[in-house]
Each structure stands twice: as structure tokens, then as C-alpha cells.
Amino acid sequence: MSDSPVALTPEDFSPLLERPDKHGISRPSRSYWQDAWIRLKKNRRAILSLWMIVALVAFALLGPLLWQVDPARQDIDQISQAPGVDRSAIIVAPYSAWDGSLLPGMTASPQLHLAAPPTSQAVRLRWEGVPGANGYRLYRNIFPIDDQLAFGLPIAEFPSAAAGYYEDRLDLRPRSYYYSLVALDQNGVPTTEHQTLEAEVVRVITLEEVRERGLVAAESMPGEGDEVFLALHPLGTDYLGRDMLARLMAGAQVSLFIGFVAPLLYVLLGVVYGSVAGFLGGRVDQVMMRFADFVVALPFLLFMILFQVVFGIGPGESGILPMLVALVVLAWPATARLVRGQVLQIREEAYIGASRLLGARSGYLVWRHMIPNTLGVVLVTLTFAVPSAIFTEAFLSFIGMGVAPPTASWGSMSNEGLATMLTHPHELIFPSLLISVTVLAFNLLGDGLRDALDVRMRSVE
Amino acid sequence: MWQYTLKRLLQGVITVWFIATATFVAMHSVPGDPLSGQRAMTEGIRANLEARYGLDRPVTEQYFIYMGNLLRGDFGISFTQQNRQVNDIIREHFPVSATLGVLAILFAALGGVLWGALTALYRNRLPDTIIMFLVILGISVPSFVFAALGQLGLVSINSLLGTSLLPVAGWGTVSHMILPALVLGMGTMAYLTRLMRSSMLEIINSDYVRTARAKGLPPARIFTRHQLRNAILPVITVLGPAIAAITTGGFVVELVFAIPGLGRYFVQAVQQLDYTVIMGTTVFYGAFLVFMVIVVDLLYGWIDPRVRLQ
Numbered sequence: 001m002s003d004s005p006v007a008l009t010p011e012d013f014s015p016l017l018e019r020p021d022k023h024g025i026s027r028p029s030r031s032y033w034q035d036a037w038i039r040l041k042k043n044r045r046a047i048l049s050l051w052m053i054v055a056l057v058a059f060a061l062l063g064p065l066l067w068q069v070d071p072a073r074q075d076i077d078q079i080s081q082a083p084g085v086d087r088s089a090i091i092v093a094p095y096s097a098w099d100g101s102l103l104p105g106m107t108a109s110p111q112l113h114l115a116a117p118p119t120s121q122a123v124r125l126r127w128e129g130v131p132g133a134n135g136y137r138l139y140r141n142i143f144p145i146d147d148q149l150a151f152g153l154p155i156a157e158f159p160s161a162a163a164g165y166y167e168d169r170l171d172l173r174p175r176s177y178y179y180s181l182v183a184l185d186q187n188g189v190p191t192t193e194h195q196t197l198e199a200e201v202v203r204v205i206t207l208e209e210v211r212e213r214g215l216v217a218a219e220s221m222p223g224e225g226d227e228v229f230l231a232l233h234p235l236g237t238d239y240l241g242r243d244m245l246a247r248l249m250a251g252a253q254v255s256l257f258i259g260f261v262a263p264l265l266y267v268l269l270g271v272v273y274g275s276v277a278g279f280l281g282g283r284v285d286q287v288m289m290r291f292a293d294f295v296v297a298l299p300f301l302l303f304m305i306l307f308q309v310v311f312g313i314g315p316g317e318s319g320i321l322p323m324l325v326a327l328v329v330l331a332w333p334a335t336a337r338l339v340r341g342q343v344l345q346i347r348e349e350a351y352i353g354a355s356r357l358l359g360a361r362s363g364y365l366v367w368r369h370m371i372p373n374t375l376g377v378v379l380v381t382l383t384f385a386v387p388s389a390i391f392t393e394a395f396l397s398f399i400g401m402g403v404a405p406p407t408a409s410w411g412s413m414s415n416e417g418l419a420t421m422l423t424h425p426h427e428l429i430f431p432s433l434l435i436s437v438t439v440l441a442f443n444l445l446g447d448g449l450r451d452a453l454d455v456r457m458r459s460v461e
Numbered sequence: 462m463w464q465y466t467l468k469r470l471l472q473g474v475i476t477v478w479f480i481a482t483a484t485f486v487a488m489h490s491v492p493g494d495p496l497s498g499q500r501a502m503t504e505g506i507r508a509n510l511e512a513r514y515g516l517d518r519p520v521t522e523q524y525f526i527y528m529g530n531l532l533r534g535d536f537g538i539s540f541t542q543q544n545r546q547v548n549d550i551i552r553e554h555f556p557v558s559a560t561l562g563v564l565a566i567l568f569a570a571l572g573g574v575l576w577g578a579l580t581a582l583y584r585n586r587l588p589d590t591i592i593m594f595l596v597i598l599g600i601s602v603p604s605f606v607f608a609a610l611g612q613l614g615l616v617s618i619n620s621l622l623g624t625s626l627l628p629v630a631g632w633g634t635v636s637h638m639i640l641p642a643l644v645l646g647m648g649t650m651a652y653l654t655r656l657m658r659s660s661m662l663e664i665i666n667s668d669y670v671r672t673a674r675a676k677g678l679p680p681a682r683i684f685t686r687h688q689l690r691n692a693i694l695p696v697i698t699v700l701g702p703a704i705a706a707i708t709t710g711g712f713v714v715e716l717v718f719a720i721p722g723l724g725r726y727f728v729q730a731v732q733q734l735d736y737t738v739i740m741g742t743t744v745f746y747g748a749f750l751v752f753m754v755i756v757v758d759l760l761y762g763w764i765d766p767r768v769r770l771q
Binding site: 294297300301302303306309310394395398399401414415418422425429432444 | 616
């Protein structure tokens with residue numbers, strides 16, 4: 001045994017051979033988030049929802065740039081217009097009183113007949129009288145009368161049995177109307193004797209109105225009988241003549257603003273509160289969580305309403321800020337509880353102990369280990385918090401405790417549409433549909449995210 | 462068990478006290494005072510009104526009077542209908558809301574359990590897919606949209622049939638209750654269906670179900686005795702929040718269907734800023750919901766002996 005000293009060089013400490021094959025990692029290494037994204041991409045419903053949300057955001061943000069109509073501008077002459085792109089109107093002479101005479105070009109008949117072409121300005125009716133009648137009642141319907149003779153409410157009544165005339169100027173729209181003249185007996189009771197006339201009303205406008213609304217260029221000189229085009233309302237107008245499309249876009253801004261900002265704020269608050277409570281533990285944790293329990297015990301929507309009452313909405317305010325504050329104040333404890341539970345669990349994990357052993361400080365532990373490991377849960381909570389915030393906003397606005405007029409919100413639009421639901425259903429259906437589609441998209445995305453991010457929370461499929 | 466019940470009730474009382482105090486603080490931090498919104502009034506009338514509502518006293522004294530009255534179950538007098546006790550309002554309108562709510566809960570629970578069990582049995586087949594799509598839809602559509610569309614649909618059906626199949630709005634007979642209860646329970650039913658499905662799926666593959674099958678029990682008996690009974694348990698735990706959802710959902714459903722319930726009255730009071738009615742109904746609803754959650758929890762311990770109540 002020779003013990004001559006051996007001179008060691010740094011080369012002696014380098015690996016003898018590079019042996020990549022020994023590691024046995026045959027696939028590329030993927031991070032948690034890459035893996036989650038790949039799983040999410042496989043979920044067609046979630047991806048479709050993601051695109052739907054992108055489209056909704058574009059509708060709210062880019063829409064108003066393309067469709068530059070003031071959502072608060074009222075037009076009393078154009079209230080509750082049905083959706084559509086037909087907007088032509090014929091220029092006619094200003095309205096003048098009518099003495100019941102037959103206008104040139106119209107033919108008289110013994111039946112109920114028109115004395116002039118029916119226009120949205122006036123429908124002029126004449127009749128010759130029915131033998132044995134003691135008076136008449138005139139009805140207007142938008143559907144043909146069935147054999148049960150249900151006429152609805154009369155628009156006029158005539159005590160005389162003689163020939164007569166009537167001029168209808170009540171809220172005429174470009175559509176078909178069915179006028180029915182029902183004969184009355186000597187007691188004034190309607191008989192089955194009736195004459196019905198269909199009138200196809202044409203939309204007209206006077207020259208003065210054309211000028212007032214600026215429908216034609218100032219220098220052009222349109223005359224009577226010419227066609228002009230009214231303002232375009234592709235989705236119709238509401239009960240004050242405001243453009244539905246512009247209001248839906250404005251409502252989308254409100255709903256998505258509340259839907260994104262409120263959950264972001266309260267989930268953040270919940271994360272901070274919960275992680276502090278969970279990390280500190282002990283007495284502090286107990287006190288903090290007892291307080292959270294009290295807030296949870298408050299009936300959520302009742303207190304949202306109460307908050308709205310307390311804040312009050314001053315003149316010129318939209319009422320969005322109070323709603324935001326109330327949501328944040330009332331909704332954070334759920335996230336706080338969740339995050340606290342997670343942190344309590346993670347705190348006991350071996351890798352935290354290892355990290356602490358290596359000299360990591362508390363701040364580093366929270367920031368580097370605890371928050372990233374709860375992020376998946378938090379993200380899922382956030383996705384489900386968005387539809388519930390939108391729900392809450394719509395609910396409050398629907399009962400009149402949300403945004404203040406003239407601010408548009410899908411909830412308040414639904415409420416306004418409710419009053420005219422039977423005659424103009426589009427005013428109810430469009431905002432309701434948008435709320436439902438938005439909430440649906442976020443719910444489906446939330447389901448997809450939950451399945452992709454957290455194997456433990458994965459719903460049983 | 463009794464000790465646990467007592468403890469929960471005590472906690473409930475503290476929570477209700479907290480709700481009452483929060484309501485009081487909230488209503489007293491409203492800018493201005495309840496009388497300033499009214500018509501112009503002379504000093505004398507104002508002083509009289511303040512004396513009538515006790516607004517001339519210091520806030521702390523008002524608080525003690527308010528709490529004292531609450532303990533005696535007295536919620537005060539309405540601001541807008543000045544001869545009406547809030548107690549009378551609650552006594553008159555709450556039974557209507559309660560009837561509607563109970564019907565809705567029954568409908569939601571029965572429907573949820575039935576559909577949930579069905580989807581689990583037909584897992585990943587056509588009925589499952591269809592029902593689960595409807596469920597997602599049910600969770601996503603707000604109750605007021607259901608109410609409005611339900612009404613619209615009913616009007617169309619009525620006019621199509623030429624007779625009144627069901628009344629479109631109002632209250633009084635059983636036929637008035639059907640559509641509002643359906644509409645009110647819809648969201649909760651969708652939620653319960655989802656819950657029931659996942660709980661059922663867990664149980665379908667459990668050991669005791671396999672044992673039951675192995676010893677030759679008929680499938681119907683396994684379904685009712687072993688699967689359904691065990692799968693129902695999680696549904697019971699969420700009945701508390703479900704009752705809360707149905708109570709607040711009732712506000713809009715009553716509004717849409719013109720039902721003279723407490724919910725509609727509450728919304729009207731809020732819109733008219735009727736302070737005493739708002740405070741009274743909030744505390745009443747709060748106490749009701751807290752109490753219902755306790756009842757459901759106790760019920761759960763009673764139904765499932767495995768759950769130790771402590």
C-alpha cells in the first residue's frame with residue numbers, strides 16, 4: 001500500500017459520463033399550468049364558453065365604438081319599435097282635420113270601408129249602417145276575429161244607427177289592423193251582427209318631421225310621396241324610444257364591470273384574510289374566523305338591499321359603486337374560509353417543513369409556496385364568483401335597487417320589459433337572454449376550469 | 462344531543478342579535494332622516510312625528526328601545542301606512558310567502574332527487590346528457606327571467622287553447638300557486654339535481670350496493686333502500702341555503718305574479734323607503750333563515766346517525 005499523496009484536480013469531481021438515459025424522463029416536462037391548459041383545451045364546452053365570454057366582452061367594449069348611438073337618448077315618436085331593419089317612411093302632408101267625406105280615389109261600399117289609404121298618421125273609416133241596429137261599437141285588433149267573437153276593448157261607441165265615420169289615430173304601427181264594427185240592439189247590447197275590415201297601415205312622416213329629425217341632407221328638397229329612412233334600430237326600441245342595441249351594450253358594460261371587478265376585489269380580500277388567519281393560526285385565527293362567521297350569517301341578498309338603501313343614490317349617480325362596495329363587504333368570507341382551510345392543510349406539508357429548514361422566512365413561505373398552491377382553488381372560486389355577481393346585480397336592478405336610471409343594466413331592462421311583455425316581448429327577451437347566456441358561459445367555464453385545475457375537486461363524470 | 466341543540470340555538474340568538482344590530486346601525490347611517498323625504502311640514506308636525514317614532518331621543522336610547530321592542534316581538538309602525546303595525550303586515554303577508562316557499566321547496570327537492578337519481582342511473586347516456594344540459598340552464602337563468610318567461614309562455618298557451626289553463630297572476634286558489642311555485646323552485650331544483658347526481662354516482666359503486674346485489678335483492682329495492690336513502694343525505698345538508706335562495710327568489714316571483722306575499726311587500730317597502738318595515742322584515746327574514754339553517758342541521762343529525770352532533 002503506497003500512501004503517496006494524489007493531487008486532486010477539479011476534473012476529478014466532474015461526472016464520469018453523461019448518462020441522460022438513466023433519468024428515464026421520456027416526455028417533455030410540463031408545468032402545472034401548462035398541464036391544466038392542455039386539459040382545459042380538451043373540454044369543448046369550456047372552450048366554447050371562453051369564446052362566448054370573449055365575444056361578450058367585445059360586445060361591451062368594441063360594440064359602442066361600432067354602434068355609436070346614445071343609449072340614453074329618448075325618442076317619444078319611436079317607442080317600443082319591434083326589432084327589424086325596415087325603416088322606410090313615405091312623406092305625406094301634415095295632418096288636417098277630416099269631415100267624414102270619402103277621399104278621392106277610394107270606393108264606398110255598404111260594408112265598413114276605408115275613406116282614405118291607411119297610414120300611421122290616421123286610419124279613416126266609414127260605414128253605411130246595418131238595418132235594425134241601434135248603434136255601433138268599433139273595435140281594433142291585431143289578430144283576425146275568431147268565431148267566438150272575442151273583440152277585446154272597444155275603441156269607440158256610436159249611439160246613432162245611421163251611417164257614420166271614425167278616425168283612428170291611436171299609436172298606429174306599420175302592420176295589419178282588424179277593425180270590427182259591431183251592431184248594438186235597442187238596449188245597447190252588442191249583437192252578433194258585425195263587419196270586419198283589414199287595414200294595412202303604411203308608415204308615414206311629415207316633411208316638417210323629416211327636417212326636425214335631420215333625416216335628409218339640409219340642401220335636398222324631398223316632396224310628398226318620397227321615401228325617407230328613419231333612424232335604424234336593429235333590435236328595436238324600448239318604452240321610451242331608446243335604442244335597444246345601444247342599451248344592451250351599455251348594460252353589458254355594467255354587468256361585466258360588476259361581474260369582473262367585484263369578485264376580483266372580494267376574492268383578493270378573502271385570500272389575504274384567509275391566508276393570514278390560516279398562517280398565524282391559534283387565537284388570532286379563531287377571532288378572525290368568528291368574525292367571518294358573523295358576516296356569513298347575514299342573509300346575503302337582504303343585506304345587499306339594505307346596503308343599497310343606506311348608501312342611497314344621489315342625483316346623477318349610476319349606483320354602480322355602492323353595489324360594488326356592498327358586494328365586497330358581504331361576499332369575502334366564503335373565499336377567506338376556503339383559503340384558510342387550504343393554508344392550514346399546506347402548512348403541515350413536508351415541503352413547507354423542508355423549506356423552513358433551509359431557512360425560508362414566513363413571507364417567502366406564504367408567497368412562494370402557499371399562495372401558488374391555493375391559486376387553482378382561488379381561480380375556480382373566482383370563475384364561479386363572476387356569474388353570481390352578475391346574478392346579484394341583475395336581481396337588484398330588477399327590483400329597482402340596483403343601478404339608477406338612465407344607466408342601463410340587463411336587470412333593470414328586464415324589469416322595464418316586463419310591463420310591455422305581451423305587446424313588445426323583445427324588450428324583455430333580449431336582456432333576459434343576455435343575462436342567461438353570460439351566466440351560462442361563466443358557469444360552464446368554471447366547471448371546465450375546476451376539472452382542469454384541481455383533480456381533487458373534479459366533478460364525478 | 463340536547464346540549465348541542467341548546468348550543469346551536471344560543472348561537473342562533475346571538476346571530477339574530479347581530480343581524481338586528483347591523484340593521485339598526487345601517488338604517489341609522491342613512492343620510493338625512495326618515496322624515497326628510499316626505500312633503501314639506503311645519504316644525505310642530507315634524508316634532509310630533511319625531512315623538513311618535515321616537516326619533517327625538519338619543520341614538521343609544523333609540524337602540525335600547527328598539528331592542529326591547531324586538532324582545533317583545535314588536536317591530537313598530539309603518540312609515541308610509543301610518544296606522545299599520547309591522548307585525549300585522551308580517552302576520553298578514555308571511556303565510557302567503559310561506560305557502561309558496563314550501564310548495565317550491567317540495568317541488569325542488571322532489572324534482573332534484575328524482576332527476577338526479579335518474580341521471581346517475583343513465584350516466585353518460587342520452588337522458589343524462591339532456592337533463593344535465595337543462596340543469597346547467599336552470600342554474601344559469603335568474604328566477605325573474607323564469608318568472609317572466611313562464612308567464613309569457615302561459616299566456617301563449619292559454620290563448621292557444623282558447624281557455625285559461627292556469628291563471629297568469631294573482632293568488633287565492635291552488636291553481637294560482639302552481640306556476641309561481643314551479644318557477645321559484647326551478648333554480649334550486651337544478652342545483653339539487655346536480656348534487657344528487659354526484660352523490661348517487663359515488664354510491665352506485667360502493668361496497669354495500671355490490672353486496673346487496675350479490676345477495677340477490679331486486680334492483681328496485683336496492684334503488685330505494687340502499688342507493689336513494691344514502692344519496693339523499695347531501696341534499697339535506699344544502700336545504701338550509703336552498704331555503705334562503707327560495708326566500709329571496711320569492712321577492713321577484715311575487716312581484717312578477719302579483720302575489721300578496723311578504724317578499725313583494727318588502728321590495729315595495731324598500732322602494733318607498735319605509736324604514737320600520739324594512740328593519741322589521743329584514744330582522745324577521747334574518748331570524749327565519751338562521752332558524753331554518755339550525756333546523757336543517759339538527760334534522761341532518763337525526764336522519765344520519767353517523768353524523769355526531771357536538
